Amino acid sequence: MRERIIKAAVACDYAGLQKLGDEKGPSVRFSYDPDQDMATTWRIQEEWKDSPQPVLARLVHVLNLPFYQEGNLYWWPTAFREGATDADFDLLKGIYPEAMIADMRKEKSYIGMRVGISVDGDWQAAIQGD
Template structure:
């Protein structure tokens, strides 16, 4: 019996002795990850919506869709009245497109029309290089309904000055009472009366289109 005790103890120690499992070296260049717990990596091709952008894209010139903002011309019709006598096709095409862009409150579209022929355009007697920004400022900051004025004036009688077609017809020498009366649809009679009394002639907005369809100016003042 005394001989069995040491043998039993020896067997117990051999059963409970910890064993060290062999380890395989990990390549330092490979990241160690836990399977099943990796966070999903977004696909680079999927975009996350920017909190600062609108779900509705702004419409540029030539694109379809509803305008993103209102302006003074929003409630006017873009359909022009026939001119008497008829103007050249290129002139009428530009006139129609100016009206359509103005009613759509499309400042960039209007600016694109001024550059279409690659010729000079004048929007002010000052130094204006960004006509879209200039008209937008007149509308939103200065309270001048320049887009509505464009649409209304292009529906009035015009005057032909050589190769240039000018709206309204009152912007010419020896303008008649009928010429002045027509522009009352755009400007208050009192304001027009002051122009006549001062002898300055018509100083409101006027638009000029050359016979080749180039939009040459949209000017007010002197």
């Protein structure tokens, strides 16, 4: 599933990402508008006139970082886990601004894109923010 998400995100295939998210039922938890599907929300964020957000690029970057397992979910990145180390936060360089990484490290709270995929390959979460 991880590789399929990356492939669809690199291709900017919003419909493909939505299909992957709904593959085993509409289960992906994601940030923002609960009345709008994930693909539409991400397309809008990517195309914001005043402040476009690189949602798909961050999704790809995060899924190329190390992961950890919690229960039956694999989570990316390791900076999201309890007790994240400075090394975990260092891996975020180039994905988020240095000031944002410094704040997350100081607060010991990762608020960037985090992705959860179950051990059986069900994409469960793609959440940004706190």
